[in-house]
Amino acid sequence: MSIFRSIKKLGPDMKFEPIREGFGKGLVSAGKVNSQVVAACADLTDSTKMGLFKAEFPDRFFEIGVAEQNLVTVGSGLAAMGKIPFVSSYAAFSPGRNWEQIRTTICLNDRPVKIVGSHAGVSVGPDGATHQMLEDIALMRVLPNMVVIVPCDSLQAEKATLAMANDKRPNYLRLAREATAVITNEQTPFEIGKSYVYREGRDLTIFACGSLVYESLVAAEVLESEGISVEVVNVATIKPLDQKTILSSVSKTRLVITAEEAQINGGLGGAISELLSEHLPTRMHRIGMQDRFGESGEASELIKHFHLDSGSIVASAKELLAQ
Amino acid sequence: MSLYIENLKLKADSIRQDIIKMLEHAGSGHSAGPLGLTDIFTALYFNVLKHDPKNPDWDERDILLLSNGHCVPVRYATMAHAGYFDTKELMTLRQLGSRLQGHPERLRLPGLENTSGPLGCGLSQAAGMSLAMRLDKIKDRYIYVVMGDGETDEGNIWEAAMLASKYKLSNIIAILDRNNIQIDGPTEEVMPLENVVAKWQSFGWKVLETDGNNIEEVINALNFAKSIENSPVILIAHTIPGKGVDFMENDYHWHGTPPNAQQAKIALKELRTLRGKIRSESE
Numbered sequence: 013m014s015i016f017r018s019i020k021k022l023g024p025d026m027k028f029e030p031i032r033e034g035f036g037k038g039l040v041s042a043g044k045v046n047s048q049v050v051a052a053c054a055d056l057t058d059s060t061k062m063g064l065f066k067a068e069f070p071d072r073f074f075e076i077g078v079a080e081q082n083l084v085t086v087g088s089g090l091a092a093m094g095k096i097p098f099v100s101s102y103a104a105f106s107p108g109r110n111w112e113q114i115r116t117t118i119c120l121n122d123r124p125v126k127i128v129g130s131h132a133g134v135s136v137g138p139d140g141a142t143h144q145m146l147e148d149i150a151l152m153r154v155l156p157n158m159v160v161i162v163p164c165d166s167l168q169a170e171k172a173t174l175a176m177a178n179d180k181r182p183n184y185l186r187l188a189r190e191a192t193a194v195i196t197n198e199q200t201p202f203e204i205g206k207s208y209v210y211r212e213g214r215d216l217t218i219f220a221c222g223s224l225v226y227e228s229l230v231a232a233e234v235l236e237s238e239g240i241s242v243e244v245v246n247v248a249t250i251k252p253l254d255q256k257t258i259l260s261s262v263s264k265t266r267l268v269i270t271a272e273e274a275q276i277n278g279g280l281g282g283a284i285s286e287l288l289s290e291h292l293p294t295r296m297h298r299i300g301m302q303d304r305f306g307e308s309g310e311a312s313e314l315i316k317h318f319h320l321d322s323g324s325i326v327a328s329a330k331e332l333l334a335q
Numbered sequence: 336m337s338l339y340i341e342n343l344k345l346k347a348d349s350i351r352q353d354i355i356k357m358l359e360h361a362g363s364g365h366s367a368g369p370l371g372l373t374d375i376f377t378a379l380y381f382n383v384l385k386h387d388p389k390n391p392d393w394d395e396r397d398i399l400l401l402s403n404g405h406c407v408p409v410r411y412a413t414m415a416h417a418g419y420f421d422t423k424e425l426m427t428l429r430q431l432g433s434r435l436q437g438h439p440e441r442l443r444l445p446g447l448e449n450t451s452g453p454l455g456c457g458l459s460q461a462a463g464m465s466l467a468m469r470l471d472k473i474k475d476r477y478i479y480v481v482m483g484d485g486e487t488d489e490g491n492i493w494e495a496a497m498l499a500s501k502y503k504l505s506n507i508i509a510i511l512d513r514n515n516i517q518i519d520g521p522t523e524e525v526m527p528l529e530n531v532v533a534k535w536q537s538f539g540w541k542v543l544e545t546d547g548n549n550i551e552e553v554i555n556a557l558n559f560a561k562s563i564e565n566s567p568v569i570l571i572a573h574t575i576p577g578k579g580v581d582f583m584e585n586d587y588h589w590h591g592t593p594p595n596a597q598q599a600k601i602a603l604k605e606l607r608t609l610r611g612k613i614r615s616e617s618e
Contacts (some may be wrong), residue, residue: 082494
């Protein structure tokens with residue numbers, strides 16, 4: 013049986029790196045390839061890792077200050093003049109605070125601004141609920157013309173950033189603060205709009221995004237040792253959704269779990285539910301934030317507390333199989 | 336007064352008549368703002384702007400951003416008179432399938448520079464455009480932003496004002512339509528804006544003032560604004576909302592209301608006769 017096709021083997025020697033780190037590196041690479049790439053930040057340059065670009069291309073970086081509405085509308089103006097603007101802040105503030113500006117001046121106005129929301133999810137940790145953005149996927153997913161990308165690790169974030177610089181549409185890139193296992197390698201493919209089967213299985217499909225792809229792969233290993241064959245799909249692009257890959261996996265396993273560090277309503281769980289209810293009604297569990305806010309704590313504690321860890325995914329799978 | 340300016344005044348009068356006809360035909364839309372802004376738009380499209388109606392995407396053109404999108408009827412009517420499209424199309428305003436959406440959509444109509452309606456975004460977009468032009472070492476293009484006074488209740492405006500000042504974006508020329516009304520009433524009752532001049536000055540802007548219904552003054556002020564270096568400029572244009580139609584002037588109830596057939600007839604007669612100064616041939 014083919015396992016871990018094109019990604020790394022899980023193990024104690026895995027490297028952990030924040031997903032946002034990959035964005036920082038990718039942006040510098042994109043800036044070197046294309047002089048039209050510019051960047052703007054709302055007073056969080058180092059923590060969103062945009063500082064790497066600023067150091068390399070100081071003239072092409074704009075400090076906007078604590079003004080997220082201005083951040084994205086300035087981005088719209090930069091794009092109007094042919095620039096490829098990446099605009100970053102914490103996801104709680106952008107797209108948390110400036111949704112209407114994104115809707116009107118970027119999506120309806122069709123300007124290819126690249127909105128980068130860092131520190132998404134409960135794994136922001138001690139900062140607490142105000143800073144743990146959980147609704148960004150839902151907010152961005154409902155906007156016509158918008159592309160929503162949630163990379164599973166640092167390396168994928170780097171590839172996604174390069175791909176975004178070449179994409180003509182408005183894009184949203186979701187990043188996280190905590191160090192996350194690097195599960196992909198240089199050869200692992202990434203293309204906007206594609207979902208990837210990272211592990212094949214027969215009994216159940218887990219559709220995951222972001223850091224929960226790793227948790228899902230760990231859960232799949234545990235389940236396999238108990239004789240349950242699990243397919244794990246990385247839905248790295250939530251919009252547009254890779255319907256073909258998703259439907260083909262579900263038509264084989266006919267049982268689904270979704271896993272995300274976001275509200276299940278409107279997020280990845282919402283997106284998969286919508287697709288399946290129309291094309292292939294399937295029993296499913298949605299793992300994620302169950303219509304509630306987070307709270308302060310260490311990232312690893314919170315992931316367990318809110319039942320987003322591999323153990324919770326294992327339990328959920330067993331429950332679903334027993335029904 | 337020069338013949339040239341007299342002709343522009345007649346042009347503005349024709350544009351006002353089209354605004355009345357469009358709004359009456361559409362049955363909804365904003366009357367006061369577009370009529371108040373007509374002299375400014377006439378000055379812009381027939382004198383100040385570097386533009387080419389036959390080549391709306393000309394890459395050396397000046398940019399005109401309409402931030403208060405609800406005033407778009409004046410832009411449509413002026414564009415039609417300037418040759419962007421046939422004036423007959425003005426009667427499609429707000430209809431299904433029309434290029435003339437109730438609020439402007441850039442992708443629908445060549446020559447619009449932005450999609451607007453939700454207020455407060457034009458100045459930020461101008462700032463982004465200006466920063467991009469600076470990177471590309473473009474020096475001879477100006478970005479004009481028309482904003483409403485009530486619109487400056489929006490925090491987004493002041494975020495943009497700080498940024499434009501920080502980066503000394505001197506090719507931005509904002510035009511504030513100071514007509515003292517907004518939907519809920521007089522601006523100074525809804526949300527006091529004064530001291531407008533001191534506010535903008537304290538944000539690092541060069542502030543000019545003009546009678547926004549005097550075409551010659553508007554042209555002179557905008558040409559002077561172009562010569563100012565090292566800071567963005569705002570022209571506070573004092574206008575009369577509903578200008579040119581007696582029963583609409585200075586009445587905030589006309590902010591978001593179109594004339595009905597009877598009101599349109601009265602308004603058109605008033606405009607056609609230049610307030611009784613000449614006889615109308617079509618009576």
